[in-house]
Amino acid sequence: MDSTVIERAPAGTANRYAQCIEASKRVRWDIDRDVIRGRDFDYTRKFLPDSLSKVQALPFLSPTEKRFLSQVQGRTYANMFALVERFIGSKTTELSQAHSLGDQVAFEALVRLTDEELKHQELFRRLDVLMAAGMPAGYTFLPQPNEVAEVVLGKGDWAVMALTLDIEIFSQVHYRASIEPDGELSALWKDVFLFHWKEESQHAILDELEWRRVHAATSEAERDRGVDELIELVGAVDGICQAQSACDAAYFMKNAGRKFTPAEQEKVQDVMLQAYRWQYVASGAQLARYGEVLQALTTPAQMARIQAALAPVFAHVGA
Template structure:
């Protein structure tokens, strides 16, 4: 019986190692360069939208004309790129940290995680460059409020279980956004669209690795440590919502300043509410509702813990999905 159990453990470990190996293979196959493959000497087409309507919620602002709707989509798109640059700051650091568990163990897993970290550093460089490029074609006054290093420091102070859970959520919704909304929209700037095509190609492998590492971390924790992780994850969701609120207010104000006409106080209120709704949808709710993430989360938490998470998400779900 002991020999059978040992054989089963070895078989399970081999299967996990094969998943890491497949991520390495895919990473090598889709590897891209910022200048050669993505930017290719191009600039953004500001006669087109950046964010698709399904993500921007602009269709909930029927009183905007075409130019105004396009401008607001470009503001949201600029923030979308900056937000990914922000989260990849702590994602890269956390993955580099958890890779330590494989230093003297599975070298295939180690290679996969190091490749992920290298790709996240590349993504950060890409998004920094996009901010410079979008600034050249938009009015002065835009502000990205969160400070990436400060946010990363606060996130990394939470338990690894919680950070890996948040990371999986982010990297799954980045894929969902591209496939469901960005890729099929023919009215977006070609360059902006290509940025998220290439980003999606690498994030597909990252989500697999996130899940493997989250499950590995979960397996080594006590019940008390897992419960702390759930509390930390709820806190992190609240922190993300805080960022959404601050940036939504900044972006709505920037839009109102440069829209080219005055809006009624009622219209201004709706604009601010819709931008916040869009950001809650983009960065929290769309990921929480994604079946792939929900299935992993349910497998790792108790019904009581799931209920706590659901109550914390309830007000956000009600606002963003309404």
């Protein structure tokens, strides 16, 4: 639907937009001054924690190989956030127009969100340059941000906001539950996602407000179509997981410094896919906060369709 005709947020939400503005001002950070600070990644340490990389499912890897695998996945992890923030920023800019001549507090909150997403994209692009200099040549990130954004933005607002909220929430949970408590990670890596988390916390609140606002102005038929589109988008994300995990597994095994048996190769490829499916699909879909919002905005029959679509992924990752 045309987001310009969506009515302003219901009464009672204005304070939440204002709180997001205040938090955004309080945690505002600069890429060079606060995050990178002239540092490089410490390649003697892991990037992604074991709970995200699933490296412990590969007992035949040496500690050095496990560390390298976490760095390969970590490079893709940063690139995946740069990828999704391309369409999130574009969609937020579009949705903000519904407030531009009305609720100026909500408008400012969404403009600030877009500005922060642009900054995050720059941060992750710069990180990939650093990693390219410090890791073996030959790494490839397959999905193209603009192409992916065009596919996502071709769906309706309901589905795009459903996917966006999922991403924003799991980025917070990954940091708090896995990255923050792990003392074995590269210091720069931890700081990147600390500062990222500080701003994404506000983004998740705004995404929920905007999704509920879109939902309230969407017909039942459009909502039902939105469920189908959400399922299609999740399928597209899983397709990216399948392609990138295969690419990263091949890169890892080529540069690990030894040959792997056919059985080991198969296991590395399978665990890499499990990890990516966990990181980008299952870990967010199973979160209580996301589930509560999704359940509130769908019928039982629609929830059943979503759960059926997710079942193969959940089965593979053991969630």
